[in-house]
Amino acid sequence: MRRDIMSYETLKEGSSGSAVVELQRRLLAAGYNPGPVDGIFGAQTKQAVMAFQRANGLVVDGIVGPMTWSRLLGTSATAEAFVQRALSQSGDRYVYGAEVNLADPNPSAFDCSELVEWAAHQVGVFMPDGTMNQIPYCQRNNTVISIDQAKRTRGALLFRPEHVAISLGNGMTIEARGSAYGVGSFSANREWTLGALVPGLRY
Incomplete structure (x- = not known):
């Protein structure tokens, strides 16, 4: 394996x-x-x-x-595989501070950064937990891109204070948005402060 x-x-x-x-x-x-x-x-x-x-x-x-x-x-970890893993969790509950078993193929609850960390792990790529760690991790790996480019790039990340979403590249996201929403797809037309690619994924 x-x-x-x-x-x-x-x-x-x-x-x-x-x-x-x-x-x-x-x-x-x-x-x-x-x-x-x-x-x-x-x-x-x-x-x-x-x-x-x-x-x-x-x-x-x-x-x-x-x-x-x-x-x-020669990892085969692709942005599309990452997106598909995140999409597979649509309908799950949002729980602030949720910690899942990263090897679990189908957890039942996430917070925003845990969904990103879990989906990346599922395709064999490391992402730290917590947006406060994910942002500097992307910065250290020089994968920061413009917000507009992130909105157009399937599998890119969109950050705002204490939140992260995964861009679907078509004006939509997949994200664990909050307890009132759970995990699902939402409009990307909101205020974001940073865009980035996931280090190690093939785009």
């Missing part, structure tokens, strides 16, 4: 161990020379990571986080 992206630790120069061995093997298989496959993340491995990132349109920082792992592992 394929490990999901969140189970791959973030690696950088100075890291060591079996995860670095896997990284070095993946880089070699992709045609990049990390030096000896010795489990030590040194300068040559960092140069190979940066070359891989540059060639794949990623942030060139030499740090192997979710997006770099995603490309190295």
Whole structure:
């Protein structure tokens, strides 16, 4: 069974161990020379990571986080699969602060950020819990886009203070909107403060 992206630790120069061995093997298989496959993340491995990132349109920082792992592992996590998982929960209850088992294929209640976290996990991509964590996570991974672009991009995220929705790309969202609404599809024509893509998803 394929490990999901969140189970791959973030690696950088100075890291060591079996995860670095896997990284070095993946880089070699992709045609990049990390030096000896010795489990030590040194300068040559960092140069190979940066070359891989540059060639794949990623942030060139030499740090192997979710997006770099995603490309190295050839994940099939797509924005459409993410959207479909979220849509499958239409009609569920909204419970503020809800915590679900991320491996549960059909929870019964969500809050807004938990729906995003759960749907991402279901397709093998990591997203932290809480909008206060999801926004900086997207910012660190350079996936922030304009609000208009997010409204037009299926699977993009739309943020407002203490709330997040998933854009359906057609002027609608799927979201856990509040106790009066539950999980469902709603108009995206509201005030938003930030748009972003989910790091690690293919759009």
